[in-house]
Amino acid sequence: MAGEEQFQRVDAPKLERLVSSIYAGLGVPADDAAFLGKALVDADLRGVHSHGCRWVSVYAESIRAGHYNLHPRITTVRDDGATCLLDGDSGLGHVLAAHAMDQAIDRAKKHGVGVVSLRNSQHIGALAYYSQMAADAGCLGYCTTNAGIGVVPPGGREKVIGLNPLSWAAPTRRPWSFNLDMATSVVAGSKLGIAVERNEKIPLGWAVDKDGNPTDDPRKGQEGGILPVGGPKGYGLSIMLDIMAGVLSGGRFGRGLGSEGSAQLYQAIDIEHFQPLDEFKDRMEELIAQIKGSALAPGSKGIFFPGEIEYNLKQDRLANGLPLDQFVRGELKKEAEAQGLPYDIER
Amino acid sequence: MAGEEQFQRVDAPKLERLVSSIYAGLGVPADDAAFLGKALVDADLRGVHSHGCRWVSVYAESIRAGHYNLHPRITTVRDDGATCLLDGDSGLGHVLAAHAMDQAIDRAKKHGVGVVSLRNSQHIGALAYYSQMAADAGCLGYCTTNAGIGVVPPGGREKVIGLNPLSWAAPTRRPWSFNLDMATSVVAGSKLGIAVERNEKIPLGWAVDKDGNPTDDPRKGQEGGILPVGGPKGYGLSIMLDIMAGVLSGGRFGRGLGSEGSAQLYQAIDIEHFQPLDEFKDRMEELIAQIKGSALAPGSKGIFFPGEIEYNLKQDRLANGLPLDQFVRGELKKEAEAQGLPYDIER
Numbered sequence: 158m159a160g161e162e163q164f165q166r167v168d169a170p171k172l173e174r175l176v177s178s179i180y181a182g183l184g185v186p187a188d189d190a191a192f193l194g195k196a197l198v199d200a201d202l203r204g205v206h207s208h209g210c211r212w213v214s215v216y217a218e219s220i221r222a223g224h225y226n227l228h229p230r231i232t233t234v235r236d237d238g239a240t241c242l243l244d245g246d247s248g249l250g251h252v253l254a255a256h257a258m259d260q261a262i263d264r265a266k267k268h269g270v271g272v273v274s275l276r277n278s279q280h281i282g283a284l285a286y287y288s289q290m291a292a293d294a295g296c297l298g299y300c301t302t303n304a305g306i307g308v309v310p311p312g313g314r315e316k317v318i319g320l321n322p323l324s325w326a327a328p329t330r331r332p333w334s335f336n337l338d339m340a341t342s343v344v345a346g347s348k349l350g351i352a353v354e355r356n357e358k359i360p361l362g363w364a365v366d367k368d369g370n371p372t373d374d375p376r377k378g379q380e381g382g383i384l385p386v387g388g389p390k391g392y393g394l395s396i397m398l399d400i401m402a403g404v405l406s407g408g409r410f411g412r413g414l415g416s417e418g419s420a421q422l423y424q425a426i427d428i429e430h431f432q433p434l435d436e437f438k439d440r441m442e443e444l445i446a447q448i449k450g451s452a453l454a455p456g457s458k459g460i461f462f463p464g465e466i467e468y469n470l471k472q473d474r475l476a477n478g479l480p481l482d483q484f485v486r487g488e489l490k491k492e493a494e495a496q497g498l499p500y501d502i503e504r
Numbered sequence: 505m506a507g508e509e510q511f512q513r514v515d516a517p518k519l520e521r522l523v524s525s526i527y528a529g530l531g532v533p534a535d536d537a538a539f540l541g542k543a544l545v546d547a548d549l550r551g552v553h554s555h556g557c558r559w560v561s562v563y564a565e566s567i568r569a570g571h572y573n574l575h576p577r578i579t580t581v582r583d584d585g586a587t588c589l590l591d592g593d594s595g596l597g598h599v600l601a602a603h604a605m606d607q608a609i610d611r612a613k614k615h616g617v618g619v620v621s622l623r624n625s626q627h628i629g630a631l632a633y634y635s636q637m638a639a640d641a642g643c644l645g646y647c648t649t650n651a652g653i654g655v656v657p658p659g660g661r662e663k664v665i666g667l668n669p670l671s672w673a674a675p676t677r678r679p680w681s682f683n684l685d686m687a688t689s690v691v692a693g694s695k696l697g698i699a700v701e702r703n704e705k706i707p708l709g710w711a712v713d714k715d716g717n718p719t720d721d722p723r724k725g726q727e728g729g730i731l732p733v734g735g736p737k738g739y740g741l742s743i744m745l746d747i748m749a750g751v752l753s754g755g756r757f758g759r760g761l762g763s764e765g766s767a768q769l770y771q772a773i774d775i776e777h778f779q780p781l782d783e784f785k786d787r788m789e790e791l792i793a794q795i796k797g798s799a800l801a802p803g804s805k806g807i808f809f810p811g812e813i814e815y816n817l818k819q820d821r822l823a824n825g826l827p828l829d830q831f832v833r834g835e836l837k838k839e840a841e842a843q844g845l846p847y848d849i850e851r
Contacts, residue, residue: 269587
């Protein structure tokens with residue numbers, strides 16, 4: 158696994174331009190390519206490397222293989238004002254997601270709440286980006302997607318539950334918003350991969366082997382499956398997220414999910430339909446002060462709100478460069494060279 | 505702590521009548537008293553004793569102390585069709601909750617989604633009851649309430665986070681609905697009390713002592729606080745639930761929550777606004793079959809959906825009687841005798 162020496166700081170704006178150019182060169186319309194660059198780099202800046210530029214070559218490969226419709230006709234299957242059902246026509250997930258959340262926000266501004274169900278979508282990266290769009294617009298933002306199957310249910314020994322995530326965001330008076338973006342599994346699947354590469358054991362409680370027994374061997378955990386966070390709690394949440402994303406939309410759900418294609422739900426609740434936004438932010442400030450101002454545990458570096466650490470990391474990385482590992486830099490260089498684009502992102 | 509010998513099976517319909525009569529005798533309007541009986545006994549039938557008839561004497565005491573407004577004027581502070589903001593005027597929580605969820609369902613039927621924010625409410629018992637109302641009406645039901653402060657945030661050593669729960673429900677073709685009702689803490693506060701009574705240790709990871717150090721001593725855990733489920737995940741969820749319930753409604757939130765008074769959010773999404781309910785149930789059936797039909801772990805009794813175990817328990821208890829512990833039976837007897845009501849519930 159990557160040691161510190163394998164990381165190199167790159168310039169975020171240059172990286173964003175490179176990623177956008179790579180996609181534009183593959184035939185992605187200019188605006189969509191620009192948005193992909195922005196969203197993927199944003200994930201890296203926030204420290205969410207699992208959803209950042211490590212995906213550039215994966216999506217590029219899918220585009221070359223014809224798995225994405227670069228000129229999708231997004232259709233409104235049904236429209237009832239506060240709610241609507243969209244078909245994404247297998248377009249680029251990030252682009253569809255932003256479109257769907259824009260719709261949810263518009264509807265919330267008119268009706269108080271907007272719920273947009275999206276089927277025939279694809280991998281949309283970090284959910285925090287879309288819930289944040291709603292928070293930036295003065296709404297409580299929510300979204301969920303169904304995701305690859307990787308979790309074993311309580312009482313079972315087979316992976317039949319998705320690694321389904323949710324994100325909720327809310328505006329504050331701080332430079333950061335409340336932004337929770339979490340999977341319903343104990344850990345991300347990549348954590349097992351890292352332990353395998355490092356030849357380390359994993360804590361009991363992360364995974365079970367293929368016979369359903371607890372294991373501290375990450376290889377056996379990969380054969381078996383990851384456990385849901387909090388047992389029946391994460392298990393129940395994960396199923397509900399698939400009901401909202403997949404079952405309700407008429408799109409793919411459960412084991413019907415392939416490596417390509419997913420479904421999502423986007424929701425915004427407009428705060429001004431309940432109280433003035435300023436008053437809401439005052440109340441948020443009081444809640445933040447109560448929690449962040451409470452006594453620290455021994456050795457604690459502080460109490461942080463969801464989204465706060467990610468914001469701090471982003472500021473640091475915008476100023477001092479974004480550390481990217483050797484693998485991701487190598488992939489980006491390869492994509493750049495294949496298209497004759499300058500690879501000038503390293504600081 | 506209660507051993508098996510302290511349990512006695514009672515007749516659920518008789519228990520419901522007794523509870524209703526107790527409240528009617530305390531001045532609660534007949535319909536509301538009947539509903540309280542139904543909702544409290546339903547929680548016990550489903551095995552959720554923490555929200556069942558053990559509360560009868562607690563609420564009765566609060567009524568005698570004048571903490572509840574038995575004839576509340578529920579006001580619609582703002583109404584925008586799909587959303588509305590209600591003030592519960594400190595009425596009985598269960599009654600207000602059912603009223604609010606009825607409103608959410610009505611609005612969902614008209615607009616596709618209904619969001620009802622309720623402030624100046626009280627303790628509403630088990631959330632599953634209200635989300636189930638929405639599922640029974642062909643909706644995805646959701647509700648949350650803020651609750652007493654009892655959880656220590658990651659990095660902290662002080663209880664500043666609520667034991668805030670959420671519930672989500674969805675209809676199925678089975679006799680049971682999907683119904684998840686969970687707190688965002690690792691365990692309910694009552695689990696520490698039970699360990700104290702039994703003089704048992706608690707697992708590390710449930711609680712911290714007052715200095716913020718992990719503890720397996722339930723007494724020290726009570727002095728300190730319970731941990732959120734999944735660390736930052738349960739912590740973030742709990743805060744978001746208070747934002748939705750307390751901050752958005754203009755009601756109490758965070759440490760402002762006293763022993764009396766809380767705020768809630770109720771939401772329904774009408775399935776027919778997205779696809780025919782029959783089609784949705786077909787898809788649910790496919791999801792259920794995938795998950796429940798998957799291979800079992802060694803020694804497993806089966807894979808159960810959220811709400812399924814509770815449904816099975818309810819059927820058994822309706823047929824064979826509902827086990828109530830000595831403490832709860834004693835309290836009911838006392839309340840009955842104080843009002844000259846017959847205590848005839850034991851089988």
